[in-house]
Amino acid sequence: xxxxxxxxxxxxxxxxxxxxxxxxxxxxxxxxxxxxxxxxxxxxxxxxxxxxxxxxxxxxxxxxxxxxxxxxxxxxxxxxxxxxxxxxxxxxxxxxxxxxxxxxxxxxxxxxxxxxxxxxxxxxxxxxxxxxxxxxxxxxxxxxxxxxxxxxxxxxxxxxxxxxxxxxx
Ligand code: K1U
Ligand code: ZN
Numbered sequence: 701x702x703x704x705x706x707x708x709x710x711x712x713x714x715x716x717x718x719x720x721x722x723x724x725x726x727x728x729x730x731x732x733x734x735x736x737x738x739x740x741x742x743x744x745x746x747x748x749x750x751x752x753x754x755x756x757x758x759x760x761x762x763x764x765x766x767x768x769x770x771x772x773x774x775x776x777x778x779x780x781x782x783x784x785x786x787x788x789x790x791x792x793x794x795x796x797x798x799x800x801x802x803x804x805x806x807x808x809x810x811x812x813x814x815x816x817x818x819x820x821x822x823x824x825x826x827x828x829x830x831x832x833x834x835x836x837x838x839x840x841x842x843x844x845x846x847x848x849x850x851x852x853x854x855x856x857x858x859x860x861x862x863x864x865x866x867x868x869x
Pocket of ligand 1: 791792795
């Protein structure tokens with residue numbers, strides 16, 4: 701397992717639409733293990749493969765709270781089957797947009813289908829932080845980052861701040 705570099709905005713790879721994966725192989729599991737280690741090291745609660753420069757439709761997540769045992773989740777070729785009309789506004793962050801946080805409104809509940817780490821098809825309904833995080837990560841698969849949901853002014857300011865931060869690092 702290895703901690704990989706996380707790309708930051710405005711890296712052009714973050715704008716790519718990720719391609720579907722052709723089944724869950726040992727090679728893909730090794731990628732997902734690297735993603736999980738990278739996410740834990742950051743630290744974060746989710747990560748899409750494109751954020752480490754691999755534009756494939758793969759996501760890892762761990763929503764365990766402090767003091768709870770780790771609860772890693774793996775999503776391969778995830779799809780949203782249904783979204784609620786009810787919305788939820790949540791403050792979001794992104795490992796590709798360090799130190800920027802802002803509120804985004806999204807459907808409060810979604811029903812999703814994906815392959816897990818064992819290649820099994822799973823269908824489930826997500827709400828609360830799970831719904832917010834999976835939609836945020838699935839946006840990454842379409843080349844969308846959370847600041848794309850904000851005004852142009854906020855988006856431009858955020859990118860400038862991240863560029864400065866990365867230059868200073
Ligand atoms: O970059 C990412 O996609 C991961 C992102 C996920 C996310 C966070 C909040 C709302 C929606 C999606 C993060 O993990 S940002 C860091 C973060 O939220 C966090 C970091 C340490 C402890 C707890 C949370
Ligand atoms: Zn993100």
